[in-house]
Amino acid sequence: MxxxxxxxxxxxxxxxxxxxxxxxxxxxxxxxxxxxxxxxxxxxxxxxxxxxxxxxxxxxxxxxxxxxxxxxxxxxxxxxxxxxxxxxxxxxxxxxxxxxxxxxxxxxxxxxxxxxxxxxxxxxxxxxxxxxxxxxxxxxxxxxxxxxxxxxxxxxxxxxxxxxxxxxxxxxxLMQRTGQQFHWVNDGYGDFDAFLAVLSARKRKNIRKERRIAQDFGGQIVHLTGDAIEPAHWDAVWQFYQDTGARKWGTPYLTRAFFDIANQTLRDDILLILALRDGQPVAGAVNFIGASALYGRYWGCAEDHPCLHFELCYYQAIDYALTHGLTRVEAGAQGEHKLARGYLPVPTRSLHWIRDAGFAEAVAQFLRAEGAAVEQDIEILTSYGPFRKTPKEDHQ
Missing domain, CATH: 3.40.630 (Aminopeptidase)
Incomplete structure (x- = not known):
């Protein structure tokens, strides 16, 4: 053509x-x-x-x-x-x-x-x-x-x-559509405590409590990337991925072969955050590393431990971003529970072309209404974010 x-x-x-x-x-x-x-x-x-x-x-x-x-x-x-x-x-x-x-x-x-x-x-x-x-x-x-x-x-x-x-x-x-996700943005924080310092006292205390509970699961949390990722780690990740996929959408999208290929060609792009107990992975999160952002993609577990999901997917991701000078963490689609953990709503965008003119007009009307609602939702959610509203608020 x-x-x-x-x-x-x-x-x-x-x-x-x-x-x-x-x-x-x-x-x-x-x-x-x-x-x-x-x-x-x-x-x-x-x-x-x-x-x-x-x-x-x-x-x-x-x-x-x-x-x-x-x-x-x-x-x-x-x-x-x-x-x-x-x-x-x-x-x-x-x-x-x-x-x-x-x-x-x-x-x-x-x-x-x-x-x-x-x-x-x-x-x-x-x-x-x-x-x-x-x-x-x-x-x-x-x-x-x-x-x-x-x-x-x-x-x-x-x-x-x-x-x-x-x-x-x-x-x-083409018709535009607006959605939203929740991203954490590095506003020049030197470390996790510096990030916590800009949150409201209640949110700051809650995050500290969640981190203590999660890290008391009875093992250790490790970050693995590049050659430190071994084939055995992917065996555990595959089990985590299957379990999460079966509970969320029925059939996992990725095949087992994808993880084998990832070990060969993508491991330098990947950060695995694993919770190990007696040396064995009991939970983990798969992240991809960009030049300026960390992208959280998959999570799963073989054992349920309180707050471990928040620790591996959100707080450890922030730790990694801070250590490596990344500007943001994108923790995947949806999830208003991320708001209380320092991830604020941002717009996402898509474009659409529909061949049938009558149906296209109906969709266009829907998108105009939906877009206005999403913009309002982002504004409201941002106002309810975890950050301190005034500099005088308690810093404890």
């Missing part, structure tokens, strides 16, 4: 036709200078691990249609695009849209999804080489819509995109 006299758009059913160097030159050019990608989830190695492990592909409802934009024989932009036969693993919920569309006699699935599968993390979806941002983004956006429209698909959804991408998409006629 050609979007102009110079740029050609291609859809790829797998990553074998795209080199890692060409993809990462668009996805994480900053890694060439600092050694670590800002967004570990759009790297070639992460997406390839999903593909090679069978977590996406035939039978999963995530069929790859990776887009590339080429000019002069060079890939200048690319995007993780999938044909979806369901709405699972997306975290921007459109099940109601699908039900309504199908009740009205339409066929909602398959649809197109530009996203990182199973990963509710904001990041660039239109991945461009430096110097080609506007050209590459416009070409990919136009190409994705043309693929959906040309195949008579119901819709295209670009989820957890950046604010800049959301504005550019709106300028091209």
């Amino acid at each position: 050609t979007t102009g006299s110079e740029i050609t758009i291609r859809a790829h059913g797998d990553l074998s036709g795209i080199s890692a160097a060409a993809w990462d030159a668009c996805a994480c050019p900053e890694a060439a200078a600092c050694g670590r990608p800002a967004d570990p989830f759009t790297t070639y190695r992460f997406l390839k691990a999903l593909e090679d492990s069978g977590s996406v592909g035939v039978g999963t409802g995530w069929q790859a249609q990776y887009l590339t934009a080429e000019t002069g024989g060079q890939i200048i932009a690319c995007a993780p695009l999938y044909a979806k036969s369901h709405s699972q693993g997306e975290y921007v919920f459109d099940h109601g849209w699908g039900d309504a569309y199908q009740r009205a006699g339409g066929r909602y699935y398959p649809k197109m999804q530009m996203a990182v599968p199973f990963t509710p993390v904001t990041g660039r979806r239109f991945l461009t080489r430096p110097g080609f941002q506007d050209m590459g983004r416009a070409a990919l956006m136009q190409g994705a819509v043309q693929i959906a429209e040309g195949n008579a698909l119901s819709s295209l959804h670009i989820t957890f995109c950046t604010e800049d991408e959301a504005r550019a998409g709106a300028d091209m006629g």
Whole structure:
């Protein structure tokens, strides 16, 4: 597909036709200078691990249609695009849209999804080489819509995109949607006590109490990354992941093979926070490390211990961010319980294109109302945050 006299758009059913160097030159050019990608989830190695492990592909409802934009024989932009036969693993919920569309006699699935599968993390979806941002983004956006429209698909959804991408998409006629998550932001704190000092006395005391209770589980808590992560650790993580997945959404999205591949190709991007008792993991959290952020992704346990979830997923993540100079911790989707633990609400954004004009107008009306409600919710929740309201409040 050609979007102009110079740029050609291609859809790829797998990553074998795209080199890692060409993809990462668009996805994480900053890694060439600092050694670590800002967004570990759009790297070639992460997406390839999903593909090679069978977590996406035939039978999963995530069929790859990776887009590339080429000019002069060079890939200048690319995007993780999938044909979806369901709405699972997306975290921007459109099940109601699908039900309504199908009740009205339409066929909602398959649809197109530009996203990182199973990963509710904001990041660039239109991945461009430096110097080609506007050209590459416009070409990919136009190409994705043309693929959906040309195949008579119901819709295209670009989820957890950046604010800049959301504005550019709106300028091209796509509908915007606003959601929210809870992130911890490092406001120059020297250590955890410095962070606690800016909280209200009641919240500060509660966090200290939770940490004491959690750390009294009868073992030790360790941080592992890189070569310190051993295959046996993944055996425990897989058991944790299966247990949590079965309780939350029925069937875990990732296969066991993903964790084996992660041990080979992703371990430098991963921080495991494990609770060990008698040397054996009894609970753990899987985090991914970006250039400036820590991303909490999976949690599970083999034993129930009071407050251990808060300690491993939230407080230990803050400790790691402070020690390593990271600016924020993103602890995953949803969860207003994070507010009391120093994680404040922030907006997330997505873009949507719907082929049927009448249904698109109905969705647009819904999004306007939903967006206003989300903005109000963020404002209210922020006002109820754990931080001190005045400098005179008790510092005990």
